[in-house]
């Protein structure tokens with residue numbers, strides 16, 4: 001069966017965003033379509049000299065209650081809901097003197113923008129559109145007869161379809177799906193705001209009794225974590241920022257694992273204020289380094305940590321990538337590089353290796369909450385803040401050993417800031433603003449310490465500093481670091497065995513600072 005077009009003879013247009021409205025209305029009029037419109041929309045059309053029927057002529061009712069009632073009338077809703085393929089509906093419309101609509105064009109009051117502008121609750125309430133969503137839902141339900149358009153970006157396409165003889169059923173179905181997504185996202189925004197601003201039901205916890213979110217598919221990926229898994233990328237309905245919205249300047253399509261690793265790298269690089277480079281594989285660092293000098297120096301530091309693992313890694317820089325850094329990166333097989341910008345000529349240097357993916361991205365959003373699905377549910381937590389209590393070295397407690405000199409303290413602060421990017425249990429050995437050995441993802445802290453020492457090697461561990469993302473439950477982990485020559489350690493403290501751990505440090509001549517704060521990353 002062919003999907004024949006359904007002609008458009010009568011359209012109802014009521015839009016808050018008037019962009020493209022006059023062109024749409026005049027195009028519809030030129031195609032012989034009667035245009036019926038609400039107050040402000042009708043005025044804008046009439047002011048442009050295009051004939052328009054005021055909706056009051058359909059309802060026989062004035063717009064009332066400050067615009068709260070404009071279209072909420074059977075003259076409108078029967079016209080949108082009548083199944084024109086059903087003779088009884090058509091007969092009833094005739095008896096009631098109501099004409100059917102073939103096309104509805106609506107966009108809703110800008111509720112989200114009004115809330116974001118800091119408007120008062122009363123002003124926000126007034127921007128909750130009632131008549132618009134009611135019409136959109138009605139027309140979308142009745143897509144067998146009516147085409148509904150909620151996106152001004154589609155006006156040119158709409159006019160083209162009208163000129164072609166109308167919309168096909170497939171068109172009307174797809175418009176209906178878009179329309180219901182639109183009203184669903186709108187309702188999520190309204191429900192979330194009322195549940196937080198007007199009627200908080202979080203019982204003081206900061207976590208609302210209900211959480212809604214909408215996500216838009218941005219791309220379908222070749223496959224998921226493994227080739228037999230299918231996968232796609234979605235961005236949050238509120239626009240979002242960070243890696244998911246990155247622009248790819250060069251290279252093959254991003255894979256699922258590329259996104260996971262690039263996100264870990266992007267966040268890690270932005271954990272530091274100084275120019276920083278993070279090189280990541282399997283969501284863990286091969287190396288992270290900062291430099292007060294330039295980004296190329298930070299990259300040299302990060303790469304030197306573990307050149308073996310950096311092969312095939314994902315690199316993030318929190319500053320513009322210079323040509324010097326690009327030259328260094330071009331020497332090593334790299335899957336992805338992400339940065340806020342690239343100096344003139346840097347992309348050309350990077351793309352000498354044709355397989356590298358080059359991304360430009362907005363910084364990740366800080367703060368807020370994180371969602372993690374678990375079987376049958378979802379965990380929500382506040383994001384691990386960069387300025388948690390205990391992150392500022394001026395608040396650390398010197399628990400044992402000689403106070404660290406300025407350079408050692410700077411390395412301890414770097415190691416402490418870095419260990420949050422390493423999966424727990426994490427031990428980070430660092431020197432000169434660069435990691436030299438990371439022990440990650442171990443199921444006990446002593447193995448994390450052994451791994452960090454093994455990666456650093458005897459020469460680099462000697463005289464370096466270390467950070468532990470959580471307390472040492474026993475002296476053994478700290479003893480591994482001390483035996484390797486690590487001179488100072490920063491850790492949260494708080495273990496029942498703190499006294500024994502600190503005694504082991506004292507015996508080995510290791511300085512220990514306590515932060516009182518933990519930075520697990522699971």
Ligand SMILES: NC(=O)c1ncn([C@@H]2O[C@H](COP(=O)(O)O)[C@@H](O)[C@H]2O)c1NC=O
Nearest residue numbers: 016038039040041068070071072130131132
């Ligand atoms: N109250 C109603 O009956 C009603 N009907 C349509 N609207 C909205 O009014 C706006 C258009 O109004 P105007 O044409 O007056 O600028 C559209 O965003 C539409 O979604 C209404 N406004 C709010 O609910």
